[in-house]
Amino acid sequence: FIASFLMGSSGKFIAIAVIMAQVFGHQYFLWFFALDFAGYLLSPTHKCVMIGHKYFNTPLTTYFRVLGSWAIVLLLTAGIFSFLI
Numbered sequence: 001f002i003a004s005f006l007m008g009s010s011g012k013f014i015a016i017a018v019i020m021a022q023v024f025g026h027q028y029f030l031w032f033f034a035l036d037f038a039g040y041l042l043s044p045t046h047k048c049v050m051i052g053h054k055y056f057n058t059p060l061t062t063y064f065r066v067l068g069s070w071a072i073v074l075l076l077t078a079g080i081f082s083f084l085i
Contacts, residue, residue: 004039008047013040027082034078038071 004013013036020036021029040046042064052058 001035001039004036005043006045008040008043008045008049010040013037030078031082034074038075041067041071 003016007013014033017029017032017036020032024032043049044060049060049063052063053060
């Protein structure tokens, strides 16, 4: 999560998810994908956040509130499918 959050790159977040799944097992790929995607989605270095802020004057707190809610739903769903089912 932290690496994806810091980099804010789609290519890098998926590479991290694939590597982690190779290390810990392919059955955890969904969890690693969701965790890294949440970090990427919430990253202030993600280009879409900057574009939206610049062109539409959307406050960063609005992004974090809305996307944070989606990230929580994503992580809960991936956690259920990865660890409970």
